[in-house]
Amino acid sequence: QVQLQESGPGLVKPSQTLSLTCTVSGGSISSGSYYWSWIRQPAGKGLEWIGRIYTSGSTNYNPSLKSRVTISVDTSKNQFSLKLSSVTAADTAVYYCARGGYGSGSLDYWGQGTLVTVSS
Amino acid sequence: QSVLTQPPSVSEAPRQRVTISCSGSSSNIGNNAVNWYQQLPGKAPKLLIYYDDLLPSGVSDRFSGSKSGTSASLAISGLQSEDEADYYCAAWDDSLNGYVFGTGTKVTVL
Numbered sequence: 001q002v003q004l005q006e007s008g009p010g011l012v013k014p015s016q017t018l019s020l021t022c023t024v025s026g027g028s029i030s031s032g033s034y035y036w037s038w039i040r041q042p043a044g045k046g047l048e049w050i051g052r053i054y055t056s057g058s059t060n061y062n063p064s065l066k067s068r069v070t071i072s073v074d075t076s077k078n079q080f081s082l083k084l085s086s087v088t089a090a091d092t093a094v095y096y097c098a099r100g101g102y103g104s105g106s107l108d109y110w111g112q113g114t115l116v117t118v119s120s
Numbered sequence: 121q122s123v124l125t126q127p128p129s130v131s132e133a134p135r136q137r138v139t140i141s142c143s144g145s146s147s148n149i150g151n152n153a154v155n156w157y158q159q160l161p162g163k164a165p166k167l168l169i170y171y172d173d174l175l176p177s178g179v180s181d182r183f184s185g186s187k188s189g190t191s192a193s194l195a196i197s198g199l200q201s202e203d204e205a206d207y208y209c210a211a212w213d214d215s216l217n218g219y220v221f222g223t224g225t226k227v228t229v230l
Contacts, residue, residue, distance in 0.1 A: 108170075
């Protein structure tokens, strides 16, 4: 059973960089036809896709966040990471990592989510 | 602002059937697979339907999906209190070159 777990600071100051890591267990991040995604959800609001990475290193980002987002993968650690620069209060949200499948693009395994608050 | 539009809420009595619509365009629903997610209160989303109408292993067959043109629908039959949740449609958007979620629909069991 694949499991994903987000980790990182729960509080980030405005203008700084938000950094999160997702650790994958129960299977190799490199096996199969999957990609690895980040999604966020502000309190009381809907889901927003941030971006995804293939283990080849190829990435796709949400156009509205593209200038501030970097997603990377470390296959040796079975992890992938998110960096979001120049954060503001609007970036306060629960951040989820998830596994996606080729073809349908469906996200079949999700982490439990981690709340990141942007505040001084 | 999402490019996939859903009704904010739907409600129905137990054992009845509800349908949630998801309206998009030719660049997303019209040309790509639609997926549906269920988000119980305080929990991470869960994949409910993929490739328009397929159920992942373990998902109740009370849930069903369909698609026609640039719109998709999720139906829940035999509504139960445990179905109270937020439901999101999603699809790849070729114009945005990104994955888009619907606005979300809250299902209430009366």
